[in-house]
Amino acid sequence: MFGSRDKPPAEGEPEGLRGFAVDKTFFTSLKGLLLEAELDFLRCVSAIVIFLVISFAAITVRDGAAIAAFVFGLLLVTVLAYDAFKIYRAEMVPGLSR
DSSP states (O other): OOTTTTTTTTOOOOTTTGOOOOOHHHHHSSSHHHHHHHHHHHHHHHHHHHHHHHHHGGGGGGOHHHHHHHHHHHHHHHHHHHHHHHHHHIIIIIIGOO
């Protein structure tokens, strides 16, 4: 009578959120942990690229605020590069961490 998607919700399960269930065992498995580390690493790398482009675009104005934005952007790039380096050493190549 009911298909797998049409079955009524279990007791205590909200009806509208049935398709958004999170498999907690996946995130604790090795593949899930590696996926999380890769996503963190990609987040850092993409933020570095975005901040570098915006910083170099801001310096073309040659205004005092633009120069401050350039320096602040370079500081953020440094922090994000360090974060990406620590993620890479700690989670993606665990044999190198000390």
